[in-house]
Amino acid sequence: MALHSLIFSLLWICVSVASAASLTGSRLLVVLEDSDLKATYSQFLGDLEARGYDLSIQSPKDEKLSLFEHGERAYDHVILFPPKSKGYGPSLTPQKLVDFTNKEGNVLVLTSPSGITEQARELARELEIDLPPRDFLAVDHFNYNTLSESEKHDVILIPRPAKADNSQNYFSGKEGEMIAFRGAGHMLGNRPLIFPVLSGSRTAYTYDTKEDFSYAEDPWVAGSQMHYVTALQARNNARITVSGSTDMFSDEFFAMEVQAPGSEKKIKTANREFAKEISGWTFQEIGVVKVAEVRHYLANTTEQVNPIVYRVKNDITYEISLSTWSNDRWVPFSIPSGDALQLEFTMLDPYYRLSLAPSTTTAESQVYTATFRAPDQHGIFSFRVNYKRPFVTYVDEKWTVPLRHFAHDEYTRSWDISGAWVWIAGIAVTVAGWMVFCGLWLYSAPPKKVEVSKKKN
Amino acid sequence: MAPSKTVAPANASAANVLSSVVNSYIDKTPQRTKLIDAFLGFLVLTGVLQFVYCVVAGNYPFNAFLAGFSATVGQFVLTVSLRMQSNTENKGAFEAVSPERAFADYIFGSLILHFFCINFIN
Structure with a gap:
């Protein structure tokens, strides 16, 4: 038994030395269709590697790709980057991803307007997160990056979530920090397990880019009902995060300098810190x-x-x-x-x-x-x-x-309760009176004669 | 018990009736019955005092009230039984019970009552 526990603790030490910042494991599957895209997200992936994750970058079309091995999870965490094709392939069906979270695996789903797969949409629907159709884009004409070239105002500047004194502020960062976002917003159901991380401002909306004049007249979702990044913690504490943008995790956005309308100051985006925080939360580093x-x-x-x-x-x-x-x-x-x-x-x-x-x-x-x-x-x-x-x-x-x-x-004795003294006295007086009565009774025997005479009568 | 043998005039005043009842009681009631009546009076007084205390000062601890009050009431009931059995005029109803037997029963019953009450008051 002692040997057993010794071996176990030795093994445990080996495991802990090798493990990532995450509590639940370091095996991270990165589903990336084109390995050239690795360069686009090099900082994000590099940060993950630096935190001790064993990155396994695989194409969704890879036939060997499987989330499970011998019925157990083959990975602890998964990042899904949006593919160019319409789906992730047979090994990443929503059913399998749900099985994966049922086995306490964590999933970070990144989508982009052109890369929302049916599988991602179906998975999100199970979580009551409603992803928009393809080619829908979120814009905000009041909180956009004035330095980006697009006239569409699609690089939205999102302030860090406000600090609240009644909740954990894992994503609040510093005052005045901005997160740049380019992608689509989504809608949420009423499920209590979903927590919106980044939400739209009052002037933001998501519309269909294929329709020229739909713009603000008929937005798909608008205002604070629109959410950019949403987290879900399942009842078994597995975590799934859905982001409407992959660009916000790219090197370009990490290094981007932004300027809000009406502001004179150029500031650097907080995307890198946010990416660290959101991936850290999803992969059980934060809030465990x-x-x-x-x-x-x-x-x-x-x-x-x-x-x-x-x-x-x-x-x-x-x-x-x-x-x-x-x-x-x-x-x-x-x-x-x-x-x-x-x-x-x-x-x-x-x-x-x-x-x-x-x-x-x-x-x-x-x-x-x-x-x-x-x-x-x-x-x-x-x-x-x-x-x-x-x-x-x-x-x-x-x-x-x-x-x-x-x-x-264990009850209190009656004499310890002063209120009972009167009734104790009641019993004592009754008993004493009874004794006196008995004594008197015995000494007051009637004369025999009287009885005899009465009997005669 | 019987003041009935005293013949009172039909037009006697209430005071006369009362005094004749009292006189008849004093004259004709045996010594032991008078002793029982005195004890009964004492018990009624004790019981009333305990009940008044409960009404005025509250019934906590209630088991103590029950024990104290029921000791008095129970003693009263037993004593009334003794009175019935030992009264010479009730001889016919209790032919099998001699006065000595009645008193022994009374003592036995009373001891059980006291034991229960003291146990109950804790």
């Missing part, structure tokens, strides 16, 4: 959270941790330690200031829903604690932490404990 430990015990005594049973009205302390993955190790995960991590104490429905407050921090995790008094209701309860937030691994931790009622000798 785990529950390191759960402890619960009677408040003020840690003699017995995680006991198998509690009593009603016990004071219970619950602790949960959360860690988040950072490059190569686990670090403490902190909840945004405007958000709350909540503990539910439930039997069918929550009896308590309490905020867990940060208490101690270790090198690897942040401990959140709550102390409460168990309800006066016995039964099978569970401690539940259900923390599901955009861009963060879903945390749903459940620990079941029975809550027993008071044992017969």
Whole structure:
């Protein structure tokens, strides 16, 4: 057994040395039709390689290409670049891509107006992301790059998503940074698992470039209903990101200098940083959270941790330690200031829903604690932490404990309750009176004569 | 118990009736029955006091109220039973029960009652 674990830990060390910044693995399949295009995205792919990924660049038409080997995932992550042809080929059907995510593989889908394949569209439709038809283009006549030559205003400048104090700001970057985008916008359904990353401004819209005069009269989607980049985290925490543009990941856009209308200043795009962040998020580098430990015990005594049973009205302390993955190790995960991590104490429905407050921090995790008094209701309860937030691994931790009622000798003694003294006295007086009565009764036997005479009567 | 043998005039005033009842009680009731009546009166007083306290001060802890109040009520019931059995005028109804037997039963019942009440008040 010891040898076994030694070999295992040695193997583990080897694996960790070789592994990428991603928690779940380094095998990355890049589906690129034309290997000449590698030059177009050299910085993006180079950045991925620098973060430790083993890039495997393959053409979608390659007959040997398969996402699976012996029924297991052959890759941990996939990037789909849009092909020139109409489809990805038989090895990348939407069904197979969904199977891939069901096995916790991550997919980054890049589309371009001329390269939206049927497979990508069908996959996106399953996720309730509605990709536009071919040759539809997003434009914004108020937030475009004045330095680009096209009169179409198709190089849109998107500000970094605003920082919010109630969510993780993985994509917010610095103030004033701009992301250049050339592609199509898409629409989203109501699925709670999708998180828009970059969304259209009020003046942006997507229209059919084949129709000369459709422009603003009949846009396919417009305004803030239009989204450029959308992320989805499935229930098994596999991640899929759909981008309406591949150009934004190209060297050209990484190096582009842009100038917004009405602005005097040329600024460099933040595309490279954004590409790092969005690929990092998709490939489980960012926003990966785990529950390191759960402890619960009677408040003020840690003699017995995680006991198998509690009593009603016990004071219970619950602790949960959360860690988040950072490059190569686990670090403490902190909840945004405007958000709350909540503990539910439930039997069918929550009896308590309490905020867990940060208490101690270790090198690897942040401990959140709550102390409460168990309800006066016995039964099978569970401690539940259900923390599901955009861009963060879903945390749903459940620990079941029975809550027993008071044992017969655990009730407070009557004389310890001053309110009961009167009734204790009531019993005492009754008993004492009864004894006096019995004594008097025995000493007051009626004279026999009387009885005899009465009998005679 | 019977003040009925006293013959009161038809036009007697309420006060006369009352005093004749009292006199008849004093004269004709046996010593032991009077003793029982005194104890019953005491129990009624104790019970009323406990109940009033419960109404005024609240019923927490309720088991204590139940124990205290039912000790008094139970004792009252048992004592009334003793009174019925030991009354010479009820001889006909309890032929099989001698006064000694009635008193022994009474003590036995009372001890059980006290045991339960003390156990219940915890």
